Amino acid sequence: MGNNLGISNTDDEEPSSNGTTRRDFLAQITYAGAGLTLVPLLAGTKDILPQAPPPNAETATINLTVNGQKHALNIDERTTLLDALRENLQMTGTKKGCDHGQCGACTVLINGRRVNSCLTFAAMCQGKEIITIEGLAKGDRLHPMQEAFIKHDAFQCGYCTPGQICSAVGLVNEGHVHNDADIHELMSGNICRCGAYQNIVDAIKEVQNIA
């Protein structure tokens, strides 16, 4: 890539500025060591961090089926499904709001169930049917939930919207909704800071009645 590293001492490791592309680069190297995904949770607790030069994570080739399409990815094992979708497949419809399973913006459907893709490693999703916001419409024809969201103004900035819609589709599939209060409660894992909640409920009610 011809980078100026901005690093003074890459002493004992091969530098990455060797003219390879990112994809080549990922394909070339194998990392040793695993289990490092816990490290980010230990932020600020510097004494717990390894003192020796850090082992590097392994890459893995995984197969994902997203919206009916198969993709083979050679990725860092630590990659979440969310980051695999957004960064590796460049399917950015699924959003990252908190990366901790607290906001629901990353909600996708895995085998029909709504799941926080930020709490799911991509490697765990092989052989499963992943549906994202990009996969709900049939060609130019929007999913009824997407239509209902537009009609009821069930979003403003639109950033939580893909997660809200996937969650809403999953909710209807689950069949647990009997009244408004159920929708309010069962959609509470999806935060909307703009405050479109009531309109989201109205949209879901409309689809629920049609279904």
Place this chain on the structure above:
Amino acid sequence: MNEIIGKPIDRVDGKLKVSGGATYSAEYFPKNMVYGVLVLSTIPRGRIRNIDTSQAERVKGVVGIMTYKNSMSLHFPQGTDPGSGKYAEKDLLPLQNNRIYYDGQVIAAVMAETFEKAEYAAKLVKVDYETESAIFDLKANISKSYKPSSGGSQLQLKRGDADAAWQNAEVKMEQTYTTPVYHHNAMEPHASVAEWNGDQLMVYDATQAVAGVKSLLASMLGLPPEKVKVVSLYIGGGFGSKGFTWPNPIVTAMAAKMVNCPVKLVLSRQQMFTTAGRRSETIQKIALASNSSGKLTVIKHDTISESSFVDEFVETAGLATSMLYSCPNVEISHSLVRLNKVTPCPTRAPGEAPGTYAIEAAMDELAYQLKMDPIQLRLLNYAEMDEQKQKQFSSKNLKECYQRGADAIGWSQRNPQPRSMRKGNYLVGYGMATATYLANRIASAAKATLYADGHAEILSATQDIGTGTYTIMTQIAAEAFGLPVDRVTVKLGDSDYPRGANSGGSQVTASVGPPIRAAALAVIGKLISLAVSDTASPLHGRKEEDIIADNGRMYLKNHTDRGESYTEVLNRKGLQKLEAQAKTNVSTREPQGSNAVATGGADAAAEEESKTNPAVQEDQNVDRKLYSFHSFGAQFVKVLVDPDLGTVKVDKAVAVMDIGKVLNLKTAKSQIMGGMIFAIGMALLEGTAYDPNNGRVVTRDLAQYLVPVNADMPQFDIQFIDQPDPYISPIGAKGIGEIGITGMTAAIVNAIYHATGKRVRELPVTLDKLI
């Protein structure tokens, strides 16, 4: 005429947003892009003695680590107001030296081939600090308060003689109200993608001010403005946190220069708590006095809020109090205490949100003391004019708001006695408050183009942060062009376009709508001129003022069948397009003209063209110095309180808003509702906790910082007066992004008092305060 303004059309960007096709700033992938992750300080004050990046460097895939030791030097930022994209912390430019002013300050950026590697390596950066003593607690440091130098005389206001009137007052009420630190928590984290092409810089940035960030990047990096382009097509909410410019776009641009490839840098949710602003904690002392019949004789509102050691920001909680009620003796003060925390910044309705909470809760307390209905107290002290500025309001229909709101909530059924109403086991309470926010307008420009295929386009460097700007500007443009909305495309969020307003202070609608309208009208004026001077046109020789342009066709006022389509004229003339630019140099900000976007420069052409644009000239000829520009409204809520558990449920919420002409009833209701939900958070849920030992944010995620969720929703009833403001602009619309949060917080706490008989003056009203 086919009226488009006011219609509740669906959002024009709706299809993109529901299908995942709207591209936010983190969603660009320039070739060879790497990922940047920030490292933040873990002490509240001191110096970096040593920063050891050796372990991080050894992580394969790391391509660069930037600290104060190896980063480029930055120039002092030019531009001091929000309109110019103010840099949030002028005395703390990122990565310039080893000084630490607060926990969570940006001290390094690690760039790597993948996000995972960058994040992992960032954890391996070891920092050795020399720690100095720091202060974090506002209440414990009131003795250090001072009167801020910024804001000048506007912050300390006085009329009459409050002290003398207080001595002689028949009824007195004096209380202190506090609000905690709040965080915006827009759903989209702050994100930037920077790419250099030689000395040209392209930045995709999640910002409320593309034009401002462009100016700021140019001035801080020492580049000519024409070398910098900033794009922000879709923004996942801002609420003020993306209004000032924080380190992320600057650091991303610096990093991309250093590693010589494009860099994407996205803040984590945790990092947003210390590197993207916050709303200051406030301590507000209110003193009200009246005669025995309730006529106010004294209003005092003293606010102490927080600032930092690297810049000054004032939460102007008392400003609205100066004009809210008729009262001869008023004193407003604002003081600051500098603390070792990130500098506060505007947060939805900066000033008014906490300020109207305090004054409107105090009014409720006074009403109870007087044994008077709180609406009656407000009507008795109704301000017919802005008594502080001694100016008429540009428009005010607040009495109607009170009346309609009272009817909608069922106020007449309210037994005023606290703790007197029940529904099953729940205590029932009704509360109300006045809402108000500034009706701001600043200079803005836009370009309009009509193409030979009958399609029209608008360009303006403002942005839609989720408020519906794309949609309402399409409506304004469509009406001015005389075209259906599906034939008009509004393009925003690109700094190459004529400069529009930054998305702050509820000012975009009032600021950018008029130049869009004027530019589109100018295009249609040119088209009509072409037709009447063309012997081949059925309109040849007709007077221009007798011609109507509507639905893509020009025709005679009295003979609608005599005319032709826009495309016929353009095609006959062999013209691909007709275009016009307009710039309206108008400001309702105080003092007049402040915060107006600088004239000339990039928009010199628009300014020149506007000299002969009748719509601009007519608009600019209104003497706005004569008026005080505000929006108003009344908020009413019904709460249910569980007397055993202390839980509060807002059961019903009513808002009646006087915000000038409503441009789109659907998006307007959503905007107001969103503000009211923000207030539910302020009143009941939200508040940032700091560790008293080290000034670190404890509640730095969405599991600990609680924002309202779907289960917290009341039933809403949102209504509008829908009377155009005759002086703000020819369109008559005021911005509505902020007024929804004002008043609402007080309405909730007032309802809680009515339900329980307990007056909680420290927000949020959590259940422990009610049992």
